[in-house]
Amino acid sequence: MELFLQRLVDGFSEGSVYALIALGLVIIYRGTGHLNFAQGEMALFSTYVVYQFGEWGIPIGIAVVMGMAVGFALGAVTEVAIVRPISKKSPFAVFIVTIGLFQLLNWLDGAIWGGQQLPNSGVGSKQVRFPSLFPSKPTDFVTIFGANIKIQSLGVIALVAVLTVGLFAIFNHTRLGLAMRAVAANGDSAKLVGIRTGRVLMVSWGFAAAIGALGGVVFAGINTNVNLGLMFTVFIYASAAATLGGFDSPGGAVIGGFSIGLIQNMAAGYAPKWVGQEMKVGVAFLVLLGVLLFRPSGLFGSSRVERV
Amino acid sequence: MKPLFNIKSGGPASWTIRLSCTLVLAYVLLWIPTSGSNSLIDTATTALTLMGAALALNLLLGFTGQISLGHSAFFGIGTYTTAIFVTRWGWSPLKTLPVAFALAFVVGALVSLPALRIKGVYLALVTLALGVVFPQFIKWPKIAWLTGGSRGLTDTGFKFDKDNRTFELFGWNPWGNLRGENVKPFYYWIAVVIVVIVYLICRGLVKSRVGRSLVAIRDNSTAAAVMGVNLAVTKGIVFGLSAAMCALPGCLTAMKGTVTPDTTLLTAIGSITFLIVMVVGGAGSLWGPIVGAIVFQFITEKTGDWADPKEIPSILRPLFSWSDVAPAGGIFALTLVILMFVAPLGLAGLWKRVVTRIVNVVPKPAGSATVGAPELSTVAMPTWKPQPVSAEADEVK
Numbered sequence: 001m002e003l004f005l006q007r008l009v010d011g012f013s014e015g016s017v018y019a020l021i022a023l024g025l026v027i028i029y030r031g032t033g034h035l036n037f038a039q040g041e042m043a044l045f046s047t048y049v050v051y052q053f054g055e056w057g058i059p060i061g062i063a064v065v066m067g068m069a070v071g072f073a074l075g076a077v078t079e080v081a082i083v084r085p086i087s088k089k090s091p092f093a094v095f096i097v098t099i100g101l102f103q104l105l106n107w108l109d110g111a112i113w114g115g116q117q118l119p120n121s122g123v124g125s126k127q128v129r130f131p132s133l134f135p136s137k138p139t140d141f142v143t144i145f146g147a148n149i150k151i152q153s154l155g156v157i158a159l160v161a162v163l164t165v166g167l168f169a170i171f172n173h174t175r176l177g178l179a180m181r182a183v184a185a186n187g188d189s190a191k192l193v194g195i196r197t198g199r200v201l202m203v204s205w206g207f208a209a210a211i212g213a214l215g216g217v218v219f220a221g222i223n224t225n226v227n228l229g230l231m232f233t234v235f236i237y238a239s240a241a242a243t244l245g246g247f248d249s250p251g252g253a254v255i256g257g258f259s260i261g262l263i264q265n266m267a268a269g270y271a272p273k274w275v276g277q278e279m280k281v282g283v284a285f286l287v288l289l290g291v292l293l294f295r296p297s298g299l300f301g302s303s304r305v306e307r308v
Numbered sequence: 309m310k311p312l313f314n315i316k317s318g319g320p321a322s323w324t325i326r327l328s329c330t331l332v333l334a335y336v337l338l339w340i341p342t343s344g345s346n347s348l349i350d351t352a353t354t355a356l357t358l359m360g361a362a363l364a365l366n367l368l369l370g371f372t373g374q375i376s377l378g379h380s381a382f383f384g385i386g387t388y389t390t391a392i393f394v395t396r397w398g399w400s401p402l403k404t405l406p407v408a409f410a411l412a413f414v415v416g417a418l419v420s421l422p423a424l425r426i427k428g429v430y431l432a433l434v435t436l437a438l439g440v441v442f443p444q445f446i447k448w449p450k451i452a453w454l455t456g457g458s459r460g461l462t463d464t465g466f467k468f469d470k471d472n473r474t475f476e477l478f479g480w481n482p483w484g485n486l487r488g489e490n491v492k493p494f495y496y497w498i499a500v501v502i503v504v505i506v507y508l509i510c511r512g513l514v515k516s517r518v519g520r521s522l523v524a525i526r527d528n529s530t531a532a533a534v535m536g537v538n539l540a541v542t543k544g545i546v547f548g549l550s551a552a553m554c555a556l557p558g559c560l561t562a563m564k565g566t567v568t569p570d571t572t573l574l575t576a577i578g579s580i581t582f583l584i585v586m587v588v589g590g591a592g593s594l595w596g597p598i599v600g601a602i603v604f605q606f607i608t609e610k611t612g613d614w615a616d617p618k619e620i621p622s623i624l625r626p627l628f629s630w631s632d633v634a635p636a637g638g639i640f641a642l643t644l645v646i647l648m649f650v651a652p653l654g655l656a657g658l659w660k661r662v663v664t665r666i667v668n669v670v671p672k673p674a675g676s677a678t679v680g681a682p683e684l685s686t687v688a689m690p691t692w693k694p695q696p697v698s699a700e701a702d703e704v705k
Contacts, residue, residue, distance in 0.1 A: 035429040093648045100644035107638040111631035239433050285437040292426045
């Protein structure tokens with residue numbers, strides 16, 4: 001029971017990171033129909049920015065807010081300067097450009113914040129310690145039903161819950177949210193009724209990147225350090241989460257994120273020989289494949305009509 | 309603007325150009341292992357490895373329009389097939405090539421089964437996940453008895469000491485002497501043979517009836533199906549072939565001696581590298597990946613030690629001296645983004661655009677010619693339409 005509870009909370013706290021990244025993916029996908037492969041790397045860039053602010057002596061709480069602002073700017077500029085002009089050419093070009101951004105941002109992180117490229121893995125080896133948003137000393141835990149739950153995990157879950165509620169309030173109860181939903185439902189009609197779709201898309205990308213920044217910071221906090229390879233697997237988990245929830249459903253992305261976190265932590269915990277730490281990502285892969293094969297629209301997404 | 313020259317396809321002028329290009333190519337191929345330095349031979353071998361993988365990816369992505377970010381896994385299947393057969397069962401490395409080819413074909417065809425339902429970016433996601441899972445799978449304790457786990461395998465290549473032979477061709481030895489100390493030309497020639505095989509398979513497919521159906525699938529799969537192309541079978545075979553061809557250069561990696569699951573080309577980074585090589589060179593062009601691999605490897609080698617500002621040529625120093633790591637990754641990422649704006653068909657497309665201003669090749673009359681590369685104007689890029697967000701959105705239009 002204690003072990004179960006511990007795994008539950010661990011799964012939820014990791015899942016909340018996946019939920020954040022997946023939420024960013026979904027917001028962008030709803031607006032433009034593109035899958036942003038650079039989502040994880042945008043988050044990583046902002047995380048390094050937060051680290052830099054911390055180095056300059058800014059308290060971590062303020063640094064995170066500033067990092068999210070930088071993330072917002074990064075996302076918005078990317079949409080306006082790169083993605084919008086290229087999406088007029090072909091969706092394939094957008095795919096290539098997001099891959100290019102993925103590589104560019106990862107290289108930029110290494111170039112600015114250091115990190116030798118290991119000759120063999122290609123992933124930067126240098127790690128920098130990252131401060132946690134919440135108390136994370138080994139003694140910082142509470143005991144619930146006999147299980148020792150880290151305060152950090154609880155804090156992360158609470159933070160993500162608050163943020164998600166806030167986001168849904170924005171989606172459902174503000175003019176901006178209404179405009180975003182209108183653009184997602186039908187971009188051309190939204191333009192005809194006078195919504196500035198360009199600005200809405202810019203803000204969507206900004207939101208996505210800012211949420212991603214928070215996800216990156218939280219994950220780096222859980223991980224206690226940040227390195228160039230931090231977001232590779234997180235991106236896979238997040239995209240599995242978005243697929244599971246349905247690519248056009250923000251609520252689905254959050255639920256999907258928590259589910260993926262839970263599933264893989266439970267699998268790794270209860271089948272250490274079969275899954276263990278090595279094949280955690282294999283579990284996500286199977287979920288991704290299974291969902292796409294048997295229910296391509298995900299749990300909460302709207303289904304598409306295929307003719308061939 | 310009128311082109312300066314008009315050349316008939318198949319005419320004497322066309323043949324002269326072809327012949328001289330072939331001769332120059334043959335000369336360069338022979339010159340590298342015989343007169344080039346050891347590091348040049350190494351560079352060339354790596355470039356050839358990338359070439360093979362990028363050519364394989366090009367068949368799938370450039371011609372059929374199916375996105376794969378999982379080719380590092382197929383590459384790795386080749387590597388580990390050779391490594392395992394050589395270390396566990398004592399096979400000769402060259403004999404493992406067909407085994408790797410067949411194995412990767414089967415795995416590729418299996419992967420293509422979901423790919424028939426999964427399209428566009430979703431396929432990219434699934435294959436990316438495959439690329440990420442592969443090295444983890446190799447490290448999996450359950451199969452570590454076979455793959456050596458995260459420590460990898462050693463002595464996976466040729467055992468030169470046993471058969472201490474040199475090949476001599478009229479007193480001249482381009483193969484390198486195989487006594488263990490200078491085997492680089494030997495690997496080089498294996499790489500050349502692999503690339504030639506892969507290129508010929510691609511060329512044979514692309515310039516045939518199958519190739520036309522591939523392009524049809526890429527440009528409009530509905531129309532292709534209506535015209536009688538069997539989508540499932542064609543896609544499956546192409547996916548399998550692409551995977552199988554990608555495994556061959558993978559085998560070469562193992563033949564060099566040691567294998568670990570963290571080798572760059574075996575991780576998802578490898579898939580992205582192949583993609584970059586292919587797109588920079590030119591997607592949907594047979595020569596594109598070849599040019600791309602040469603350019604990629606050349607720049608990567610040249611800028612390899614630029615993390616140290618002293619190594620940078622003085623003109624470029626202000627541009628790159630701030631960077632803590634070698635700039636090649638950033639250069640290619642930026643190139644990728646810029647190319648999508650100015651030349652979506654890569655260097656090969658750019659070259660074609662320039663050459664058609666100078667030389668115009670007049671095609672043979674219809675019916676006697678084989679179908680060449682798709683025209684720039686009609687087929688810009690592999691296209692899949694953005695999926696409408698919901699069924700309703702489709703109906704409103």
